[in-house]
Amino acid sequence: MTISTDFEAIAKRHKRRLTLKYVVLSAGLALVALVLGYMGLNRLTSMNGQYLMAYYNNRIQIAYPNIDVNSFFYNANSQFTGELHSERTKDIAGISVPFEPYRAPYSLVLRRTDSSNEYLVSGDDGRSTYTRGTHYKMPRFFNTKAKVTESNHDKPTQDLDFIADMSGQAVEVAITFDKPYLLSDIVKLVPDQLKLNWIWIGTESSYDTSGLFPANLYGFKPDWKANMTYKEQKQLDEKINNILKKDNEADLSKLNAAYDKPVTPTVALQNSYDTFRHYLQEAVDNHWINSTYGDANGTHLSEQEDVALFLKNNRNVKTAKFAGIILTGKAEQFASLKTADWIYASNIGQSVTIQPYHQLTK
Structure with missing residues (x-):
């Protein structure tokens, strides 16, 4: 009876140790998965931001009539969202005048290349177009x-x-x-x-x-x-x-x-x-x-x-x-x-x- 009781006690202790190991291992794996997932999602967000930067760097070389770029930078709203922001001006006979800034959002699942404030609206009975943001002609x-x-x-x-x-x-x-x-x-x-x-x-x-x-x-x-x-x-x-x-x-x-x-x-x-x-x-x-x-x-x-x-x-x-x-x-x-x-x-x-x-x- 003593041998049987001792064996049962040993088995219970061994089972508790195994359970503890499994719990620790599972927690460790979950933590690693969480960290790796966080890093992966952060990397994906960063890639979307980098894509926007590459796109915009190219676009300012081939489009935007008489629109000069003064600066552009990332404006992070959170770990997984942000905005590519660019300050811009125009050159009127050597005089620098303001123009709509470029603002394009990016996130974990989004990379939108257009900036809504530079959309155009018609005016002056169809003779003119103005930017939607600040109404520049x-x-x-x-x-x-x-x-x-x-x-x-x-x-x-x-x-x-x-x-x-x-x-x-x-x-x-x-x-x-x-x-x-x-x-x-x-x-x-x-x-x-x-x-x-x-x-x-x-x-x-x-x-x-x-x-x-x-x-x-x-x-x-x-x-x-x-x-x-x-x-x-x-x-x-x-x-x-x-x-x-x-x-x-x-x-x-x-x-x-x-x-x-x-x-x-x-x-x-x-x-x-x-x-x-x-x-x-x-x-x-x-x-x-x-x-x-x-x-x-x-x-x-x-x-x-x-x-x-x-x-x-x-x-x-x-x-x-x-x-x-x-x-x-x-x-x-x-x-x-x-x-x-x-x-x-x-x-x-x-x-x-x-x-x-x-x-x-x-």
């Missing part, structure tokens, strides 16, 4: 191939007629060409007293482009110091980096001098376009250009197909053609354009009263 481009009827609410505008009444102001104007022009032509068309801020690629379709959001208008800002193609720039950057890896005090004066080599305005525009074309192709490859549109007339626009066709037809920087530009300057300096036969439409964007302390570009 947006310059509009018109498609020369779009069907225009008497009942069309968004007819091409001729806002150059109004600028004579805007004395003392610096003005932003979108000019739609009567036909596509080469970059070498654009240099000759723009009056010396006006600033060329942005170049629009246009559309291969017959869709009405006057209501497209700024994120869906594709073009580039001229870099007048661009003295290399995109490939040449990258090769020189890589060469300098490789030298610095071997000797961080190496004399780079001769190589750095290449960055300052002067070029003609036409060559600068062609090199600017070459860089833009690289980023535009990157957007196509990553499926970042994917919006589609349709109207009551049955006209459709597939951005992906449209941009791909543009890239195919405009591979050579010397023969590439463009559909419009944004010019800025003093109101009085636009007078010479009123009789220009190369202008299909003109539409005023933002304007600002010139103050004594403003330093205008031209």
Whole structure:
């Protein structure tokens, strides 16, 4: 009986130890799973934020007419939610004026690339569009191939007629060409007293482009110091980096001098376009250009197909053609354009009263 009782006691103690081990092991595994799950969810949220950053970094190179980025950063609302925030301005003849900030939310399951405050609303009996957030006036481009009827609410505008009444102001104007022009032509068309801020690629379709959001208008800002193609720039950057890896005090004066080599305005525009074309192709490859549109007339626009066709037809920087530009300057300096036969439409964007302390570009 004693042996049997001792055996039962030992068995009970062993069972308790096993139960305790199982409890501890289960708790440990649950804790590890919880930590790993937390880390995984946090990583997924971070990846969605990084995707937004990559998208926006590309988008600011290929869209947003005459909109400059001052900063962008993550604004985390919680461990699994946040917002990509970017402060932006416009350049009106060298005067910096505010524009809608970019705000795109991201989370564990969401990454929304559009910023609702830059959506557009119609105004002035269809003559104008304004941002939904702060009601900034947006310059509009018109498609020369779009069907225009008497009942069309968004007819091409001729806002150059109004600028004579805007004395003392610096003005932003979108000019739609009567036909596509080469970059070498654009240099000759723009009056010396006006600033060329942005170049629009246009559309291969017959869709009405006057209501497209700024994120869906594709073009580039001229870099007048661009003295290399995109490939040449990258090769020189890589060469300098490789030298610095071997000797961080190496004399780079001769190589750095290449960055300052002067070029003609036409060559600068062609090199600017070459860089833009690289980023535009990157957007196509990553499926970042994917919006589609349709109207009551049955006209459709597939951005992906449209941009791909543009890239195919405009591979050579010397023969590439463009559909419009944004010019800025003093109101009085636009007078010479009123009789220009190369202008299909003109539409005023933002304007600002010139103050004594403003330093205008031209």
